Amino acid sequence: MSGSSPRPNRVVFTRQGVWRGFVVSMPLWVGMLPFGIVIGLLSAAKGLSFAETMLMTTIVFAGAAQLVALELWTDPAPILAATIATLVVNIRMAPMGAALAPWLDKLRGWKLWGTLATLVDHSFALAIAEQRAGGRDAGYLLGIGLGIWISWVACVAMGHLGGGMLQVSPGHPLFFASIAAFLSILVPLWRGARLDLLPWLVAGLVAVAAHRAALPVPLPLLAGTFAGATLGAWLEIRGRAVRWK
Incomplete structure (x- = not known):
């Protein structure tokens, strides 16, 4: 007799999974704070307006890519060099997507494109750990990405707005935040x-x-x-x- 219950290995996408991923992302917001502030400070120091910084942050949503682009930023802007540099930095997203194929291959429409648009190192690491533990709710990945995106935009905004009040030297320990954030995501991958x-x-x-x-x-x-x-x-x-x- 054929039952109507879902197969044990069937991938699902639920609002509960999205919310659970969002909640799981909350502890990462603390780690986003110094990294995002650094990006905001650098953006202000390079002469980008608040609107330009927010546009880059919301659309690009890639701390490492933004950091590399800002390091190369001059007037006039080296568009080609910055594009190549960010492409190299983000090429790691290709194997990430392949590793997440058991979930991504089952998604369509806004669920797929929304998940891909908010995919970052932290959400990838937590999603892989969830997959290895037998998780099958792909909404979990989108929830993490949304939570990190919201916190990232807020942190960069604070950094830019505070750029005129806070002067940070090039060798300040605050700039280690980006390295620390990437090192921390290796833990669930090991x-x-x-x-x-x-x-x-x-x-x-x-x-x-x-x-x-x-x-x-x-x-x-x-x-x-x-x-x-x-x-x-x-x-x-x-x-x-x-x-x-």
Whole structure:
């Protein structure tokens, strides 16, 4: 007899899942605060108006891309260089989408495009952890993204509005916020195997070496990304070959 109950592995998209993801994102708002303020401060220092900063923040919604673009920003603006740099920074979104395919492939219309538009490193990390735990509500991913988007826009706005009152030197510890935020999202991605840490370590070392070699932005990031990804792929293929034997 065929039942009408959903299959155990069937992906769903519910309002409860969206709300649960939104609530889960709330602790991340604290981490967004210093990073967003830095972006707002830099935007004000580069001469961007509040409206321009908010337009970039709401549409781009990518802290690393905004940071790279602002570092390259001059007058006149280097449109081509900034475009290439942000493309390199955001190329990581392609494998993220592939990893989330079990959920994304089942979505259509605004559910799919809204989820993709708000996909960031933090929502990806939490969603992957949810998938590994057997979660099947894709609304969870959108909820996290929406929560982070709201907090990000608010934090950047505060940073820009306070830019005229707060002068931050280039070496101020506040600028470490972006690095700390990205390091924190590695925690839920780690599956406990020490070997999984090796690609991350190699990526970091290669990026630092490229930076010390005075390679222009974003080449250090690109070099580290490809080095870590190549090693990770090789380890994954090697592990599968061993299991098949």
